[in-house]
Amino acid sequence: MSLIVQKYGGTSVADIERIRNVASRVIETKKSGYQTVVVVSAMGDSTDELIKMARELNPNPSSREMDMLISTGEQLSIAMLAIAIESKGFDVISLTGAQCGIKTDEIYSKAKIDEIDTRRIRQELEQDRIVIVAGFQGTTKTGDITTLGRGGSDTTAVALAVALEAEKCEIYTDVLGIYTTDPRLVKSASLLKSISYDEMLEMAKLGAGVMHPRSIELARKNNTKLVVRSAFDFNSNGTEIIGAKKMEKAQVRGVTIDENIVRISVPNVPDKPGIAFKLFSSLVDLNVHIDMIIQNLNHDGLNDISFTVPSEDLDHIMPAINAYVEEVGSSPARIKKEVSKLSIIGTGVTSDVKIASGLFGRFYDLGINIEMISTSEIKISCIIAQDKSQIALESVHEYFNL
């Protein structure tokens, strides 16, 4: 019998009515002949409420106790969903992360899954039960509860799909699937029928926040078929995320815009070996996602180093950058906040020069200056002025017929 793993996010189980709705969907899946494993997040904003309550008591609670606290959210929602499914006469059992053998390391609040002992889940499935699993949580070897951090429930779902060798892993969410660009920004955005792991990874990293990159990477590594689809409209088939097929021709699959970045430049850095390394190694421990690093020799024989970081990390990293400026004797760092990163994504986009030139042509037509460019196998990203990002997004989306 084929096995399916489904994951329903917090908004999908935010209230009694929605839990009923998910219960119906799960039962339909079971009736269609699947062994069904369902991963659920905490109801709606309940996790945020728990965090707020805890901070009232203690602005710096330990991660161990926070994990103990917030893991109650998923435990509550699995029980509720199981209770809803029972009411329709189906055999069901809910399992916490501990009960279904999800063993993690001991990094509370952002634990990584070490292994999954699937015996209990297999036993329950063999008894023809629907199995409901608490997302986002696991336990250490000593039985202490951990949570998996951002994207945790998706990670639970994909990891279970891998461990159980599921036919596919369906991620139910509040959108219909993956779009060519953000449909809130561009009305003509269209739903993708399928997309490769790599393309999806770039989409995820560049602000199409439907899935966390971590779970996509896990699926890619194990070649697990993912489907992103709507928890509210079961008629839509959503978007399949699968291994890249060999494409005849490079094709742009999507356009993303990320306004939540800051450009930092450190001008006039002495041109010595290891001097850029020194800058970025001083930032390693701060766990900041640094993107689009550009270094070039300026006319005075000195280097200008520029890079972008998420806006929220700016305050966090400035002390380290100022210390670096001091140490190497460069000019003070310059910060530019009003920038956006526009990216086009598609396997092979950089291998077809027509795509890059088409993109840059749009900017030229619109009189938009490109401040930085970075490319990978499957994406081209440009930093432009933030007040131009909407018009650029629409124009580029239209140009590539998305």
Add this chain to the structure above:
Amino acid sequence: MSLIVQKYGGTSVADIERIRNVASRVIETKKSGYQTVVVVSAMGDSTDELIKMARELNPNPSSREMDMLISTGEQLSIAMLAIAIESKGFDVISLTGAQCGIKTDEIYSKAKIDEIDTRRIRQELEQDRIVIVAGFQGTTKTGDITTLGRGGSDTTAVALAVALEAEKCEIYTDVLGIYTTDPRLVKSASLLKSISYDEMLEMAKLGAGVMHPRSIELARKNNTKLVVRSAFDFNSNGTEIIGAKKMEKAQVRGVTIDENIVRISVPNVPDKPGIAFKLFSSLVDLNVHIDMIIQNLNHDGLNDISFTVPSEDLDHIMPAINAYVEEVGSSPARIKKEVSKLSIIGTGVTSDVKIASGLFGRFYDLGINIEMISTSEIKISCIIAQDKSQIALESVHEYFNL
């Protein structure tokens, strides 16, 4: 080092301010030199809210899933208390029922504790940590979460005190301790400094609902010193519950009134061996607390059997009683709802005839008819008309100088 187990009920941790208050009390206890284990119930009415939510989805949820659901309440409150204690710089760890080795049978929603593997708690105590334990819950051998039913958190606390050989087990509650009678009914009610397990058991069974009899019985069996005291007024020392000392003289320790009972009479039952047994054995499976059974031969050579049951069980047992009436050919059962049970409690009360006669004398003076009497080593209970119960209570309480 001496070890103490403290238990805080739901009202004691109902909000952030009260959790802070409990945290201070726990820290004070730790600072006074105790190894400190703290058992906590779910915050305020949170359990009732969970039950209500579940019933919206399913009027008959399985006990297994209900236990999964409501056990989140205690998990939440232990984390919150631990977080509050951390904020004061003390080393603390919260443990679920599973984590602290509380193994139960598989009777979901009213599980009994089979054994406690105290290794984890001992380890944490040896590291000088305050240990916060989720009350009311345990796990089966297969790791499924169970709850202990009514009085569950008290039972957790006493069972831990027994297993850890604690010096004492303090039950923090919303009253100052055990009174000679209900202070809401009789203003002159006074706080008892100490009371024996047996007396406390009678008090508990007869409606002084501070502690559930189950946990008192457990303490008695293991001779574990209990203290019932206020979670809101730490200056009061509360009431000690300890083994009975040999009394020089019988003494009435308290008076209770229970209005929540119904008297059932089955008149004209044939006088044959086993005929009363047949009645009560038919009620065994219904799990009803039957009290004050009286059988006497009436003038027609037939038996009248009377007994009392809690009012809420009346509808539940009537089918069985009517079937009995049918079977033995007695007269139809008679129900009397407007009755109260007044009891005086004290070790040896029945051994000193002055006490019984004093009690009956009060009823005589007040013109109150005694409908039924039952006695034990440590109590005398009388069924009287409900509209007389308040005046009788005041008069009896005053008579015995309580």
